Amino acid sequence: MLVVSGSSCRYLAVNVSRLINAPLIPSECKVFPDGEIYVRIDGDVSGKPVAVFQSFALNPNDYLVEFILLTDLVRDLGASKIIAVIPYFAYARQDDRFKPGEALSIKTIASIFKSLNIASIVTVDMHLHRVSNPSELFKIPVYNLSAMELLIDYVMNVFKPESPIVIGPDEESKQWAEIAARRVNIDYDVLEKIRYDSHRVAIKPRGLNIHGRDVIVVDDIISTGGTMAEAVKALRSYGARRVITACTHPILTGQALSKILEAGAEAIVGTDTVPSPVSYVSVKTVIAEFLSRCMI
Numbered sequence: 001m002l003v004v005s006g007s008s009c010r011y012l013a014v015n016v017s018r019l020i021n022a023p024l025i026p027s028e029c030k031v032f033p034d035g036e037i038y039v040r041i042d043g044d045v046s047g048k049p050v051a052v053f054q055s056f057a058l059n060p061n062d063y064l065v066e067f068i069l070l071t072d073l074v075r076d077l078g079a080s081k082i083i084a085v086i087p088y089f090a091y092a093r094q095d096d097r098f099k100p101g102e103a104l105s106i107k108t109i110a111s112i113f114k115s116l117n118i119a120s121i122v123t124v125d126m127h128l129h130r131v132s133n134p135s136e137l138f139k140i141p142v143y144n145l146s147a148m149e150l151l152i153d154y155v156m157n158v159f160k161p162e163s164p165i166v167i168g169p170d171e172e173s174k175q176w177a178e179i180a181a182r183r184v185n186i187d188y189d190v191l192e193k194i195r196y197d198s199h200r201v202a203i204k205p206r207g208l209n210i211h212g213r214d215v216i217v218v219d220d221i222i223s224t225g226g227t228m229a230e231a232v233k234a235l236r237s238y239g240a241r242r243v244i245t246a247c248t249h250p251i252l253t254g255q256a257l258s259k260i261l262e263a264g265a266e267a268i269v270g271t272d273t274v275p276s277p278v279s280y281v282s283v284k285t286v287i288a289e290f291l292s293r294c295m296i
C-alpha cells in the first residue's frame, strides 16, 4: 500500500505510513492567486492500492476540492484501489432537512465520493446521528473507527480522576460516553441539550449524582465550544469536583478554548484528526491498525 496526503493532515499521514511501513508518495497542494487549487504527486502509484489522507476540518471546502483532485489523479495514474482516510468528516452534521429547502449535504458528499471510484472510507467518530449505516448512504464500505478509548486512557493516566464518571453533553453523545466508560469500567450518563442556533445552546437541568466526583465530559466535536461550556457550567452547578473535557475533533472556532476553561473545565483534550493546541492524543494507532488489517 502507498500513502498520499492532502495538506490538512500530513503529520498524521506520515506517522501512519511509518507505522504500517507503507511508502509516502510526496504530494504538492497549492492555491493559485485566483483561488483555484493545484495538486501534483511525485511517484508511481500504478497497480498499487493507495490510501489518500485528508481531514475536512478548519478549511473544509478547499480540503474537499483538494481531496477530489488528488483522488481522481491517483485513479487516473493507475492506482489499483483507493482507500479514503478522512480522520474528520465534515458535512456529516447536515444529515437532515431541519428547515424546508435545506441541502442534505451528507447525501451530496456521498454522491461525490461514489463518483470518485473509492473502494472504502476510513474515518474516526463520524457525526452519525440520524444516519445509522453510512455504508448504505455512501454505497461503499465506511469504517467508522473511534478515538474514545484512546481519549479516556489519556485522561485517566494524566489526570487520575477520583470517583470518576463519564458524561455526554447531549443525548446524541451517549454512543461515545458509553465506549469511554466501558473501556475503564466506570459509570456514564448524558445531559439534555437544547440548540437554538449554531452558536447558542442550553443544557436542561437534570438530577445527576455527581456531587464531589470528578467528571470527564466526552463528545465527538468541539466547534464553537458552546455545548462543552454549557455542559461544564451545569456539571459544576450540580457539584462536580473537577471537570475534564475530551473530544475527538477539536475544531475550536473563535474563543472556544477560553469559553470552556472560563466555564470551569480543568482541561480540554483532543486528538490530531484536527491539528490544534489540545491535540494531545494521536489517532495514528487506530488508523494504522485498521490499514494493516486491509493489507493482509
Ligand code: R5P
Pocket (backbone or CB within 6 Å): 169, 170, 172, 173, 198, 199, 201, 219, 220, 221, 222, 223, 224, 225, 226, 227, 228
Ligand atoms: C452535536 O451534536 C455535536 O455532537 C457537538 O456537541 C457539537 O457539534 C458541538 O458544537 P459546538 O462546540 O459549536 O457547541
